[in-house]
Structures are given as structure tokens and as C-alpha cells.
Amino acid sequence: MDIRRFRSGDETALFHVFYSAIHGIASRDYTRDQIEAWAPADLDPNLWASHLSNLRPFVAEVHGEIVGYADIQPNGYIDHFFVAGTHPRQGIGSSLMNRIHEEARALGVEELTSDVSKTAEPFFALHGFHVVERGFPIRRGVMLENALMRKNLRCGA
């Protein structure tokens, strides 16, 4: 597996990862309406491309195929974290998480935060995050459930 930085042209493959992660993995923890609202098939491709080029995520590839991606913003916020529904529990998420921690050290970030799905909460907990508060965001008129999670990276914390 390779972890590399985002390149222009990755956007469509990243949408497939996002879509299959939510429809294939997170669908165990959310209703059909919630899944459709979170990852609609008709998402505007231009808005998606522009959002992803702003996030500039790390991209995981296996034999040249994009199978996951995750970002870290300069303030330590993780906006997207997805592994393709075709490749669950193969260590891809953990490799992306390790790369994010390396980047956090390089950036001098003192804490990582993310609004984490119910599906990803055990994975983030395994990587040292704890729940700060539960959230109920509305997407396309449908209430989802997530949790703001945080990990302190300061030495000795």
C-alpha cells in the first residue's frame, strides 16, 4: 500500500471511495434515508472537486487503485476519513491515521479533532481519540448522528 498526497485528477476516484464507504460500511449504523442524505449519488461534481482540492487529503493506493483517503487541516481538524467499502479492515485506515499523525508533528499541531460517524467511532477511539460531545447535524433535511472527538498530541498530555 502507498500513501501519497492528493493530486489534481483524483477527485472522481475519491468520490467513489466516499460513496462506497458510506453505502457499503456506514450503512450498518444509519438508516437508508440518512445514508442517502449523507452521500447522495447526485452530488454536484464541481462542488465535490472544489471541496476535495481544498482539503488536499492523503490518498491510499493498493496496486495503483485508490482505496482510501483522509485529510488534516492546519488547525488539526480531520474533515474526511474514508476507506472503500471493498477494502474494510485491511489496515488502510490505520495507515492513513499514522500518516496524519506524522503530518501533525511536522505542522506542530497540538491536537487532532474530527466530527466522527457512529461507524468510525471505535476506530478513532482505538487511535487515542475521545468523545467531546455528541452532534446531530442536518443533511438535506435529515438528522444524522456523530460525535466531536479529540486527541491531545502535546508531550506528556
Ligand SMILES: CC(C)(COP(=O)(O)OP(=O)(O)OC[C@H]1O[C@@H](n2cnc3c(N)ncnc32)[C@H](O)[C@@H]1OP(=O)(O)O)[C@@H](O)C(=O)NCCC(=O)NCCS
Ligand atoms: C472507519 C474506517 C475509516 C476504518 O478503516 P479501516 O481501513 O477498515 O480500518 P483498519 O483496518 O485500519 O482498522 C483498524 C482497527 O480499527 C477498528 N475498527 C475499524 N473499523 C471498525 C468498525 N467498523 N467497527 C469496530 N471497530 C473497527 C478495529 O479494531 C480494527 O482492527 P481489526 O480489523 O484488526 O479488528 C472505515 O471503516 C470507513 O471508511 N467507514 C465508513 C465511513 C466513515 O464512517 N468514515 C468516517 C467519517 S468520520
